[in-house]
Amino acid sequence: MELILDGIRTAIALIFSLDREVLAITLLSLRVSSCATLASLLIGVPAGVFLALSNFPGRRLVVSLVNTGMGLPPVVVGLFVTIFLWRNGPLGFLEILYTPSAMILAQSVIATPLVTGITIAAIQNLPANLKLQVRALGATRLQTVWILVRESRLPLLAAVMAGFGGVISEVGASIMVGGNIKGQTRVLTTATVMETGQGNFDKAIALSLILLLLAFAVNYLLTVIQQRERPR
Amino acid sequence: MSNATPLLHIEGLKIRRGGVQVLDLPRFSLSAEEKVAVIGPNGAGKSSLLLGLACLIGRDCGRVIFQGSEVTPREETAFRRSIAMVFQEPLLFDTTVLDNVAEGMRIRGKGRSESRELAMESLELFRIGHLARRSAHKISGGEAQRVSLARAFAVRPKLILMDEPFSSLDLPTRIVLAEDLGRILHESGTAALIATHDRIEALRVVDRLVVMDGGVVVQEGTPKEVMEQPVNAFVAAFRRTTGTVAG
DSSP states (O other): OHHHHHHHHHHHHHHHTTOHHHHHHHHHHHHHHHHHHHHHHHHHHHHHHHHHHOOOTTHHHHHHHHHHHTTOOHHHHHHHHHHHHSTTSTTGGGOOTTSHHHHHHHHHHHHHHHHHHHHHHHHHTSOTTHHHHHHHTTOOHHHHHHHHHHHTHHHHHHHHHHHHHHHHTOOHHHHHHHTTOTTTTOOHHHHHHHHHHTTOHHHHHHHHHHHHHHHHHHHHHHHHHHHHHSOO | OOSSOOSEEEEEEEEEETTEEEEEEEEEEEOTTOEEEEEOSTTSSHHHHHHHHTTOSOOSEEEEEETTEEOOGGGHHHHHTTEEEEOSSOOOOSSBHHHHHHHHHHHTTOOHHHHHHHHHHHHHHTTOGGGTTSBGGGSOHHHHHHHHHHHHHHTOOSEEEEESTTTTSOHHHHHHHHHHHHHHHHHHTOEEEEEESOHHHHHHHOSEEEEEETTEEEEEEOHHHHHHSOOSHHHHHHHHTTOSOOO
């Protein structure tokens, strides 16, 4: 109990003293996870809309793969992204292994199936004839897609929350492709693992509290938007 | 029907759904300003006719000719912008009533204020101007169906297709709405094709009845002609519940 209380005290001290290292770690966590979430939205929403509205041979298999991908273990993602980015790997020429870019790439791989899967469910949950009604109003294909996405905006906010929540809290992939390099690729999760390993429990608790606060703040903001829009 | 070019003409329209032929319509025409009801039991092909006509479902073969020009796949969107369709459910968007009604104009590229102005006129036409600022998901079923009709009329269509538009409403609401719809259709001169089970819609609003069964037209004529010589049990039952026949 003493350990936890010490951790909370240290966390408060670190937050309010604006400790430079903690601030840098927090900002990097936020930057990496926000970029990864954005990338997953840019890929996952169109992919989800396409899968929800199209009908092609093998569609069920693709949707099953997406659903499986929603539970991808971060360490597996970390392993394969590392292999791809390794000097002799297919993407080795990018020379981004152990940089924040590699972490964004790995986190995007984790978040994209989550966003895609939730988008498929959101679009498929719209009333069956809504698409026909939109087209009957004279909408082009692109206008139809836009209106259907607009009508799914509340569940799509859940996709943003799931995507961001999935990547801000993962550690396996970030540590494998980022390397937890001080001042370069150290984020809240990897720093927490390191401090715990070194027995600095107070600092580890402090970092995890900041992580929780960050995740809560972002999700609270999105929840406020979602609930304000909700039909009563 | 006049001898002038019909507003809409269909030739050899055949539609299959799930491997089953649901529509076989060798010939069908609709004049400008004409109001036609398509009646028939469930599975008669009424909805398929409307959806196929609006090019919203694929057709195996057949031609849809609108205002003398064939609607080719490339012109389907332009064709749909000349007509409107109302479904059984109101299918309103998650926004205000006014923006729902303005959506058709926004799709056609009109500005926000012009769209809202036209939408307001259409809402007033259906006597629901007071609902303009309300959320479309917070109004009653009858009001929602009025909004759906106002949205269809707002784009000033030459032809309006309605698929069982009042079937989810209670009888008093249906009667009032059918009267309003009949008045607005006649005042605006809009042609209409209404698929219905409902004698109130069929007989208060239309000039011609088309009876369908098994995907084909089995009888056609004025409401009076059809009611006096019912061709099948459905029409006979329809007549028994009708009482006096307009026409």
